[in-house]
Amino acid sequence: MEIVELKKLVDILVASPHETEWMEFKHNFHSPEEIGERISAISNSACLLNKPYGYIVFGIDDNTHQIIGTNFHAKNHKKGNEELEMWLANRLNPHIDFESYEFDYDKTIHISLYKIPAAVNHPITFLNKAYIRVGSLTKLLIGYPDKEAKIWRKSNQKPLESIIVKKDLSINNVISLLSVETYFDLMNLPMPQTSQGIIERFKSEHLVVEDEVGYSITELGAIVLAKDLKNFDSLRRKAVRVIIYKGKGKLETVREQIFEQGYAVCFSDLMNWVNGQLPANEEIGKALRREVRMYPEIALREIVAKMIIHQDLAELGFPMIEIYSDRIEISNPGTPLISTERFIDEYQSRNESLADLMRRLGFCEEKGSGMDKAITANELYQLPAVRFQVQEKRTTVSIFAYKGWSETNKEERIQACYQHTCLKYVSNEMMTNQTLRERFGIDAKNYSMVSRLIKDSINKKLIKEGNPENKSNRLVGYIPYWA
Numbered sequence: 001m002e003i004v005e006l007k008k009l010v011d012i013l014v015a016s017p018h019e020t021e022w023m024e025f026k027h028n029f030h031s032p033e034e035i036g037e038r039i040s041a042i043s044n045s046a047c048l049l050n051k052p053y054g055y056i057v058f059g060i061d062d063n064t065h066q067i068i069g070t071n072f073h074a075k076n077h078k079k080g081n082e083e084l085e086m087w088l089a090n091r092l093n094p095h096i097d098f099e100s101y102e103f104d105y106d107k108t109i110h111i112s113l114y115k116i117p118a119a120v121n122h123p124i125t126f127l128n129k130a131y132i133r134v135g136s137l138t139k140l141l142i143g144y145p146d147k148e149a150k151i152w153r154k155s156n157q158k159p160l161e162s163i164i165v166k167k168d169l170s171i172n173n174v175i176s177l178l179s180v181e182t183y184f185d186l187m188n189l190p191m192p193q194t195s196q197g198i199i200e201r202f203k204s205e206h207l208v209v210e211d212e213v214g215y216s217i218t219e220l221g222a223i224v225l226a227k228d229l230k231n232f233d234s235l236r237r238k239a240v241r242v243i244i245y246k247g248k249g250k251l252e253t254v255r256e257q258i259f260e261q262g263y264a265v266c267f268s269d270l271m272n273w274v275n276g277q278l279p280a281n282e283e284i285g286k287a288l289r290r291e292v293r294m295y296p297e298i299a300l301r302e303i304v305a306k307m308i309i310h311q312d313l314a315e316l317g318f319p320m321i322e323i324y325s326d327r328i329e330i331s332n333p334g335t336p337l338i339s340t341e342r343f344i345d346e347y348q349s350r351n352e353s354l355a356d357l358m359r360r361l362g363f364c365e366e367k368g369s370g371m372d373k374a375i376t377a378n379e380l381y382q383l384p385a386v387r388f389q390v391q392e393k394r395t396t397v398s399i400f401a402y403k404g405w406s407e408t409n410k411e412e413r414i415q416a417c418y419q420h421t422c423l424k425y426v427s428n429e430m431m432t433n434q435t436l437r438e439r440f441g442i443d444a445k446n447y448s449m450v451s452r453l454i455k456d457s458i459n460k461k462l463i464k465e466g467n468p469e470n471k472s473n474r475l476v477g478y479i480p481y482w483a
Helices: 003-014 032-048 084-089 145-154 171-177 180-186 195-204 219-225 233-238 263-276 297-309 352-360 370-380 410-426 433-440 444-459
Strands: 023-026 053-058 099-104 110-117 129-134 137-140 164-169 208-211 214-218 240-245 253-259 320-323 327-333 387-390 394-400 463-465 478-480
Touching: 003 023, 003 053, 003 099, 003 110, 023 032, 032 053, 032 084, 032 110, 032 129, 032 137, 032 145, 129 145, 164 171, 164 219, 164 233, 171 195, 171 214, 180 195, 180 219, 180 263, 195 208, 214 219, 219 233, 219 263, 219 352, 240 263, 253 263, 263 297, 263 352, 297 327, 297 352, 297 370, 297 394, 370 410, 410 433, 410 444, 410 463, 410 478, 433 444, 444 463, 444 478
Parallel strands: 023 053, 240 320
Antiparallel strands: 053 110, 099 110, 129 137, 164 214, 208 214, 240 253, 320 327, 327 394, 387 394, 463 478
């Protein structure tokens, strides 16, 4: 990597609001053993979090992320008479091609950086021990058997169209298990006159494969078109589960519904049922003054579609929609391939064949545009910021009922500011005080109130000035930190 690229990489990494499990900041060198343990931990964590690389950066304050420089020289440092880089490489197993860099960020600031590829097929060990990052701490992997099992499991993951979930079937068996009508209706294609014509079409979509003894249904075919997922043992717990609670907590369940067909078969009924459970508001904010559902239908539809498509099918657990009095939580098993902060502008699917088929069947938008539409609709209703949360084995998106400015806290306002800035940026515009006031429905006379929010968002390193040469505060535009 050239120095210009290295500087840009450092800028991107320090712009993150906090350290992650695939990234660590250090001021100065402590010991070769510590670096070896960190390389093992970060490589294994990057694998779990679907990151191609992880990083250790020397010369950064790990609390403030200020670039302060280091006296550690990764390329020149030695362990005894051996170069540190070679000493580390010889003690990591399996061998990984990590890279070390050292460069001057400016005339007074020196940086050393390790770029570490994610583990593939096997946990990475250092001195015969494997490590993992838990939050900002480095731990022995042996203490986290679920994480270790997931690293091993990733080596065996196959695309959905390559996984067989039911085999040795006749043509009639296939047609009895999959909803043929759903596929041809949603594709706007005429139904073939013969069963063989149906099977040939399904084979071309990799929903069905044929071998010497008959036909087999792939996981892609079953997860999309199954008449009943219970007919496929490995997919029983992939039915969409909807739970309605009384109040804001889980203490009392009002009703529960499980949609046990393939996703294309049940999606319309699922969304109609969910929308039918939601109360209507006579007025939401200042933008809408008519009776509408509490939450925008397009936002729910797009987020539910993404929950279905981007789930980790190797993880146990149902995709879920949980309805509370003040919010809806939509969650799926697994962790996302990209940072939640980039959900609005980036796209990366774990199940590309499923995403492609669901798009062609009309259930979601083209690549990368669905979340934009969801957040835009959320803003139109002047709802609080959508919340993204990643737990160890589940990702949750929460949409909140309407709250006025005075009812929201500082963090909610900052997230709304950041999401609004991202939306403007992907539309080739910049966020301004005026556009943010319009997003919140705030009068121009309260300009200074929004200015404080913008300043708070800059201090959180979520946004930055997009035209710093502009001297008029009222005309300053802002862009996301990563732009």
